[in-house]
Amino acid sequence: MPIEKTDTLVVGAGQAGVAMSEHLTSHGVPHLVLEKNRIAEAWRTGRWDSLVANGPAWHDRFPNLEFTDTDPEAFAGKERIADYFVEYAGRFNAPIRTGVEVTKAERINGTGGFRVETSKGVIEAQRIVAATGAFQHPVIPPLVPEGAEVNQLHSFHYRNPDQLPEGAVLVVGAGSSGAQIADELNRAGRKVYLSVGPHDRPPRMYRGRDFVWWLGVLGLWDQAALEPGKEHVTISVSGAYGGQTMDFRRLAGEGVTLLGLTESYENGTMNFVGDLQDNIAAGDADYLKMLDLADAYVARTGIDLPEEPEARRAFPDPDSLSSPIRALDLGKEGITTILWATGFRQDFSWMQVDAFDGNGRPQHQRGVSAEPGIYFLGLPWQSRRGSTFIWGVWHDAKHVADQIAIQRHYEGYRAPGEA
Template identity: 35%
Template sequence: MNPTRTTEVVVIGGGQAGLAMSQCLTSRSIDHVVLERGETANSWRTERWDSLRLLTPNWLARLPGWSYQGDDPDGYMSAADVVAYLDAYRRSIDAPIITGVEVSRIASSNDGHVVDTTHGPWSARAVVMATGACSNPHVPAIAADMPEHIEHITPIRYRNPEQLRESGVLVVGASASGLQIADELSRSGRDVTLAVGDHVRLPRTYRGMDIHWWMDAIGQLDERFDEVDDIDRARRLPSLQLVGSPERRNLDLTTVAANGVALTGRLVGRNGDRAQFSGSFANMAKSADLKQQRLLDRLDDYATEHGLDAELDEPTRPAHTAMPAPMLDLDLRGIDTIVWATGFRPHYPWLEPNLLDQKGRLVHDGGVLTVPGMYVLGLPFMRRRKSSFLDGAGPDANDLAEHLASYLARDIARSHH
């Protein structure tokens, strides 16, 4: 039996969120440890496909006390670049990280929290879960109803086209991951069908500037969780249809269709040898086009109000999504692989069930859990619209570290009475 070790705060997860929190705790002289199941930036090392790049430009990779120092600020880091970036950050802040440690249970009481791990227990007065939002791919129940010959794969297990059989592929989900994988598989010569649901379409650049430059400029990335009408819906929004590439190319449904990808609506069922799709494609595409136009109108207004029109390119708008004739079913005998790019569900097997809602989602208020001294960091739109970006980890970690520091001070005051 390993003896119980004691610290003020246990941070679970050694990616950008965990490291940002470590720096914020260090700057407040709060004793802590960071527990990581693999190596620093583990998911970037082990759960990304070969050609993947960040959707945000390098200049937006800001962390507390750390920023991009390379010679390509407008480029997009590969997964290996992100690993190197986070490794360098960990060394610069001298984070107290212990790698190769799995958490099995967190038991909370009035006296604090005991974190059970594969290397023995830790006792702490506060716990921050910074394991990210992309560790547990969501595969819908319909997958179990597919023919036995079909191989199933999720984005965290996909690496490159060579890994898949040569025949037809159905990609389910058309946000960033699904669209990029469908595009890559089609370019490799495979016959690809893409099932499209709700999606968010934006150009990679607008009027000569990266779309994230605009979102940063108008304050959209900093929009807070307590400022939006429906935070639950905002947190469920699909990731933007974008790709990070050296040529800053657009990637949308029209682009992939031009490259040979067959587009259809949401996958809704199977009837014998045929997959069935809803007739919703045209409405989904029109809705995404309309929302894109509204945002670009807002960007034009911002440019005019701030006297930027002369410095920027002309406001040329992307064409409307090309509407193929709706395909309502597909012969599954020609499909050997389904890629389920259907999002992620955070996974907290070590938590008490009362901390989760009926869908297994964590109940929190901007990262503060109902149990005193427990926090979560790195989820989509947790405190800001950019919460799950590299650039969002720092401001969120700073807010929560402030809350945590006051909680510890109150806790000490209580114990002295």
């Protein structure tokens, strides 16, 4: 059987892969997109049931297709978002093959290309774009042994409150996922403990405009580099219940018990760092900084947006903040589930190429790898703050496709007299 060949092979058909295919199609680059599951599968099966986008529909989309059945200021549900990418791919007949898993890619010496092994055979490609995204393998810190008498699951596998056994829940991680799940569980009548680490928490809405708009007019989406010390700081924001600012004092006032960063586990007791007050204060400072920047923008431009003094009024400190809990006996508190909202790790083990540093992280410049012919898409901060957002990955894909087109142009050059 002859080996199939293509110019560019895109691995992954989530938002990154669909965007990549669109731009390659625009450049006339022959390509294939391989997806081991369905298009945008993670939106369907890697999210909880009630999840909605963290940005309004007018913003969290690709430039060339609006959500025609969703109010522009509303937050699209996860299934609608997945359907959106399927619809988008159909608009330009994206050459996507689903149910095909890539297991290995290695360079073919002397050809400049790569041999790619898949669950459906071998493909040879001149270029590979790893568009598998930032959320590949859920990470649960090795603190609580598997044999402990408590149910453990990652937010990736959480679906709804009814899925969990009766009892209280400890949610570890207060980024968008952890905060939203803690809120949902508390509204469902569960006793919830929330471990809060360092975080940013922007206002959902200020002076009549969503925070995504403020980041845009203030030029913060295009911030090209991380601030020192911000490499692992999560953002806590929510589109749930019509969109709301994730205020941890409010959650505490509604019944959630706040805890500091999870530190260790021993004999049924979870221990926490004494940093809760510092983490909440830093989140408050980030929130107020955004309000200050917005107010300065209004004063500078004269735009007619209503003042909102209420936005600066804080909820009262709960007991769990003024007197932080450092240790929690899970059994005594009736905690039957630990829900880890502790992020993901990337896995590029299938790529047998020299494109990574000693820690396995891609070495690249705006997605163009140090290894010729290898490209990445969907990485956090790939080119800017917005790189992992729907619209941001579309623009990163355009840049990567442009570089591939430029490379093909040079490769296709023939001097006078050459065959």
